[in-house]
Each structure stands twice: as C-alpha cells, then as structure tokens.
Amino acid sequence: MRKPEPSSGAAAGNKDNNNNKLRKGLWSPEEDDKLMNYMLNNGQGCWSDVARNAGLQRCGKSCRLRWINYLRPDLKRGAFSSQEESLIIHLHSLLGNRWSQIAARLPGRTDNEIKNFWNSTIKKRLKNLTSSIPSPNTSDSSSPKDHVMGGSQGIIMPMYMDSSSSSSAMAMNHMINDPISSHVLEHGLNMSSNGYLNAVPQYMTHHHHHHHQIGVCGDHSFHGGNGVFGLDGEMFVPPLESVSIEEKAKSTETNGYKKATSNTTMNNRTENLSRIGNYWEVDELRMGEWDLEELMNDVPSFAFLDFQVQ
C-alpha cells in the first residue's frame, strides 16, 4: 500500500500547511470521515466539488475512488463466496476484463475488488490448472486436430482434451473437482494479449463477420454442462437464454447512484442472435458489438450458478 504523503502526516498534523498540494496515498480515518459525511449529507455530485467542499486535499478522482471502493455503505466486505466466485468466472467468460460490468452484477462488490481477485486468486489457479495439463507439443503433437493457439487470442482448450485420451481424462478428473476447472472445461481458456488467462466463449474469439453458425448439438460434439465442444475441439457456449433475470433488477438498483453512462457506444449496436434449428446464427458478431445490456439481462442468478460437470 502507498504510504500517506509525508507532508500531510497521516491525519493529525497536517491541516492547511499543504500549500495547495493534493494529497496522495492512503486515506487517513479523518479524510474518510470527511468524505463520508459529505457524501451522506450532499450526495454525489461533481467529484472535484466534493473534494473541495468536503475540505479534502485530494483530487476528485481520488475521492471518487475512495468512495466507490471503500466508503460506499452498500459495500459487501469479506471474502468472495463460492457463488460469487462462480459468477465472476462465468461473467468473465462472457465479458472479458470488463470489470465494471462484472461488478455491476455482483451487488456490493467493486470492480477493483473483482479485478484484484481475478488477477491474484483466479488467474493463479487457472495457471496452475493449465500447467498441470500436458502440453500439446509434448503429448500428442502428431494430432492434426491439435488446436494450439498461443499469443493474443485463441482458445487454449486444445484437441488433446479429446475424451478418448487417457491423459486428458485424468486431467479432466482433476479439473472437475474444482469450480474454476470445471468452468474452464466448459468454456475453454483464452490467453489474452496481456498474458491473462481468460475463459472465453468460442464465439467471442471469432473476428469474422456475418452469420456465424454456432453449433449446439452436433453428433460429434463434446458436451460439458453449458458448453459444447465442437468437432475441431473448439468450445461453444450457448446464449444465455434459459437463465433467470432477477440479477438485473438487483444490480441496477444497487448501482442506482451511478450514472449509467458507460457502454453507451456498445449499446448503439445490437446483436442479432436468432435460433435456427440446432444453430445459433449471429449477425455481425464481434467483440463489443452486441448489446451487452441485453445479453446480460440473462445472466444467471445465484441459484443457477452450478458449473460443476455432472
């Protein structure tokens, strides 16, 4: 953590000898009190006004962050529950690193918190998980169906996960015991350009346009809970059609203090997702080009969060 600015003497000693310099670093309890009192009495307005009017030697940005991530009364504290964990994983598979979007679906949790949780706990576990699986290069590299994709995008759920392989079966047994692992089984893994391991639905990794057919029930698919592995080892995730929408009301309610300005650009374009037989047909499908809000209307409620493979 950052130490408080030396000139400000973590609370007591400072006052007005700060010669207009804005403080940085950790917030003192006194600063917290000031901000909290101001916010409770005046509500949220222009953050630079908040900083000024509350008598804080902080920039508005810092005040905003402190309020959102720490002082907000509706914040939930403590460790993430396994349900929250599952939800985070699931949402991340849908949304990628859109932490604020994910946080909006977890009442009482902040994007920062979720991001930290992901970058420490979950990422680490996914890493351990993948390192426990034999590399495609070393196991059965002769298979033409190996789906080896490093680099910026591409699913790292390769074809050696073929259910007939004994080694992969062992890996799967290992994975199934863990919510993250089983989710990875279903949704695949993606290594993003920043090195993050993401569980990403197949259709989000495509960068082609126009009418992708997303196979759902092919004869040779590998089914795993919500997801389906296609013939080429790629993983398909069906749209969120059969899940509860109760979260939506909850999240919009708890985030009522927040102006709903984000993702307006994204919402300008909508996805055409229609079911045709056993296929989901998607028009103009590209990362960030569908109506996220609409898509996320169907984010599973906690009750439906069971990613364990039967």
Add this chain to the structure above:
DNA sequence: AAGAGGCCCAACCGCGGAACG
C-alpha cells in the same frame, strides 16, 4: 530469528469518451 521473496490489494496513472462552454 531474520532475511528474502511472493502475495495481496488499495490507490495511482493514463486513456478514451462524454459533457460542457
């Protein structure tokens, strides 16, 4: 016991977009 190294997480930074004058 103590030093090293890793982890956690609060807070900062930089950027892009929206709002405003």
Add this chain to the structure above:
DNA sequence: CCGTTCCGCGGTTGGGCCTCT
C-alpha cells in the same frame, strides 16, 4: 465545430504482510 474539463474504466504500482528457507 473545437478545446477543455470531467468521469469512468482497465492496467499497473508498490508497501505491508505472510510464508518460506
């Protein structure tokens, strides 16, 4: 329009704590 300011987001940093040796 255009420039400026504000806001929110995601990525990154770094200090304190914990664990290991």
